[in-house]
Amino acid sequence: MSPATAVRTVVIGIVTIALIIAASQVVKIHRVGGQQMAVVETWNGVSEDPLMPGTYVKFPGFYFTFFNYDTSQQIYVMNDKPASEEFGRGRHRDAYTVQSAEGQDMKISLQVQWRINSERIVDFHKKINTDYEEKLLRPNLMRIVKDEATTRKAIDAYSGPGLVELQTSIEKRLGASADLGPGGMIIVDNFVIEEIDLDPEYISEIKERQVAVQRELRAAQEEKAALAEAQRAKAEAQSDFERALVEAERDKQVGVLEAEKLAEQEVLRAEAAKKQVVLQAEAEKESQVLAAEAEKESGELRAQAILALGEAEAAAKKLQFEAYGAIGAEKYVQVEVARAMAEAFKNISGYLPADMQINVLSSSFMRAIESIGGAGARPTPASQ
Numbered sequence: 001m002s003p004a005t006a007v008r009t010v011v012i013g014i015v016t017i018a019l020i021i022a023a024s025q026v027v028k029i030h031r032v033g034g035q036q037m038a039v040v041e042t043w044n045g046v047s048e049d050p051l052m053p054g055t056y057v058k059f060p061g062f063y064f065t066f067f068n069y070d071t072s073q074q075i076y077v078m079n080d081k082p083a084s085e086e087f088g089r090g091r092h093r094d095a096y097t098v099q100s101a102e103g104q105d106m107k108i109s110l111q112v113q114w115r116i117n118s119e120r121i122v123d124f125h126k127k128i129n130t131d132y133e134e135k136l137l138r139p140n141l142m143r144i145v146k147d148e149a150t151t152r153k154a155i156d157a158y159s160g161p162g163l164v165e166l167q168t169s170i171e172k173r174l175g176a177s178a179d180l181g182p183g184g185m186i187i188v189d190n191f192v193i194e195e196i197d198l199d200p201e202y203i204s205e206i207k208e209r210q211v212a213v214q215r216e217l218r219a220a221q222e223e224k225a226a227l228a229e230a231q232r233a234k235a236e237a238q239s240d241f242e243r244a245l246v247e248a249e250r251d252k253q254v255g256v257l258e259a260e261k262l263a264e265q266e267v268l269r270a271e272a273a274k275k276q277v278v279l280q281a282e283a284e285k286e287s288q289v290l291a292a293e294a295e296k297e298s299g300e301l302r303a304q305a306i307l308a309l310g311e312a313e314a315a316a317k318k319l320q321f322e323a324y325g326a327i328g329a330e331k332y333v334q335v336e337v338a339r340a341m342a343e344a345f346k347n348i349s350g351y352l353p354a355d356m357q358i359n360v361l362s363s364s365f366m367r368a369i370e371s372i373g374g375a376g377a378r379p380t381p382a383s384q
Contacts, residue, residue, distance in 0.1 A: 030055070098150055106197075116185070
């Protein structure tokens, strides 16, 4: 290469480089990431319109300066964990030590989730710009934690409901802060107390106290369990008693009803027997009355028959006697007397005494007839 050619090549290179530098100054290309926002400064000052994620080309380039800010959620920690275990930004070995209400040292390890308020990104750039965690976040965080922690006793804030109450009160204060709340340049989304370290001797006392409290609680629970068991046994006994009482009352009622039923049955049987006796007596009475009435009627009929028969016989006798008193009756009487004597004496032969005469019997028979019929019945001498 000749000297002229070499000079020309160098000149071309220099011009090219100059053109490139000039072009970079005239046109500027800037990239804003997906979780970023950019603030633009010009020779006239800070632009009030931030840039959203994207690629921007500005002309002339030398007129614009871009500042990108990460608007995603960040983690800030204040603890003594080594860097290998720490998943957040903050100072090394920076657990916050405060005094409790009774003067005990409380070393509080905490974590904050925060982000830049995108609505105030321009104000954030103007006022904070760099070292914003040290300038804005840490001072407010320390002040609020100290205000809330120093009003509590270490034993209350160490664990349990007291620790939860302390964490909730600090988070509420952070949310209401003008710098860290919804209207601040930084917004705190979450606050967590990782742990609270106390003096080992004081922790030992707390543990002993907790053990004592636990024992008391256990004793109280055992007492409640024993009381519940006693009440259950009492309830079972009462239930058994009431059940037995009900059964006894039931048996009593059943016995009373059974006795009443038996008594009613006896009464019904007695009444039935009584009615049967009455009915039988009435039947016998009616039977006797009927028999008496029948006997009476029978007697009356017999009397009437006897009366009629007697009247008939009397009438016949009367007629007979009248017949005896009629003309020629004397002869008829004699004939009848003779017939009767013959009928009376016909079977007595062989029975008379040897010295007895038949005329003696005749005389006696006639006297008997005279005594019955009167002197008019005496037969004539011819009949003797």
